[in-house]
Amino acid sequence: MGKTTLVGAVSEIxxxxxxxxxxxxxAGIDSLAGIESKSTTTVAMDFGRxxxxxDLVLYLFGTPGQYRFWFMWDDLIRGAIGAxxxxxxxxxxxxxxxxxYFEARNLPFLVALNQFDDAPQxxxxxxxxxxxxxxxxxxxxxxxxxxxxxxxxxxRLTEYALQKVTRGY
Ligand SMILES: Nc1nc2c(ncn2[C@@H]2O[C@H](COP(=O)(O)OP(=O)(O)O)[C@@H](O)[C@H]2O)c(=O)[nH]1
Ligand SMILES: [Mg+2]
Numbered sequence: 001m002g003k004t005t006l007v008g009a010v011s012e013i014x015x016x017x018x019x020x021x022x023x024x025x026x027a028g029i030d031s032l033a034g035i036e037s038k039s040t041t042t043v044a045m046d047f048g049r050x051x052x053x054x055d056l057v058l059y060l061f062g063t064p065g066q067y068r069f070w071f072m073w074d075d076l077i078r079g080a081i082g083a084x085x086x087x088x089x090x091x092x093x094x095x096x097x098x099x100x101y102f103e104a105r106n107l108p109f110l111v112a113l114n115q116f117d118d119a120p121q122x123x124x125x126x127x128x129x130x131x132x133x134x135x136x137x138x139x140x141x142x143x144x145x146x147x148x149x150x151x152x153x154x155x156r157l158t159e160y161a162l163q164k165v166t167r168g169y
Pocket of ligand 2: 003004005046
């Protein structure tokens with residue numbers, strides 16, 4: 001949760017949003033356990049843009065993490081600088097597959113922790129262990145509603161991705 005919010009907070013163009021209700025068709029597929037108050041979930045994509053410097057513009061694509069949307073990821077990761085895995089600490093297990101996906105494809109990724117008010121707060125190193133994320137992967141708490149921390153996460157991801165490229169792995 002927080003993908004639409006995050007893209008909206010940082011994008012300098014009006015974000016393009018496609019959102020649809022979770023219907024009975026997906027009952028049993030999308031577990032709403034622990035997030036009963038949320039009646040919709042993203043079923044398509046958010047698109048935005050942010051300029052980090054005159055010669056550095058990021059295009060942002062927000063897509064859901066569930067396995068049935070991975071067909072979109074396979075296209076999006078072509079030419080991508082990296083990925084932000086936005087984590088809800090109330091449903092940590094939902095993020096395992098996304099972490100595996102980016103690791104397996106060697107795409108630099110950063111883990112952003114969405115701090116929901118009622119969400120359990122864990123030390124960052126506990127999250128790293130729970131997700132089995134390698135030590136060099138940045139993990140940052142963010143508030144997707146606020147532009148500055150959200151932008152900082154994107155800057156950090158870009159730096160991290162550049163580091164990986166220049167070190168040649
Ligand atoms: N407290 C808090 N609420 C957030 C944060 N990010 C998103 N939300 C709220 O969570 C709800 C779902 O966010 P949304 O961006 O639509 O999730 P999406 O399904 O991933 O696109 C909205 O009501 C947001 O206002 C955050 O970082 N902190
Ligand atoms: Mg959304």
